[in-house]
Amino acid sequence: MADPRIVVHPPSPEGGRRVHVDTTPVGVAYGVADLLEFLRRAGLDPEAVRLNDPVIKWRGAGPEVWGVASADDEGA
Template sequence: MSGPIRVTIHPPSPTGGRRVRVDGEILGLAHSVADVAEFLRRAGLEIDPAEVADAPWIDWRGAGPEHWGPQTGS
């Protein structure tokens, strides 16, 4: 693989959870930072769950790592 790895955590879905994508491939629907760390581990990217929220190579879209449920209001 060439270039930096791109990890995207999509906004919370209307029913809860956030889609996790690595280099364009969807790894699954996470419901916590621990889920994100597990998906990344399965993809060969070791990261401590405590470091997921602050990792500069993870793009949190729509909301930060503290939001996992359905979006409500503004």
């Protein structure tokens, strides 16, 4: 299997996840829409990319996690 073209790094304490395409940093995504826009700008067809595709390497958490929840966010 080829190395992933897209790496989505773990969520940062401030929220968002750094994204690299072909080892080039392309920005910080705060959700799936941001990620798909980065892929579009990199020349990929966002409609053809599935979030569970092996071309994407999710580090630290999958596509359902974009920030770190605090106790206040959880209603504690």
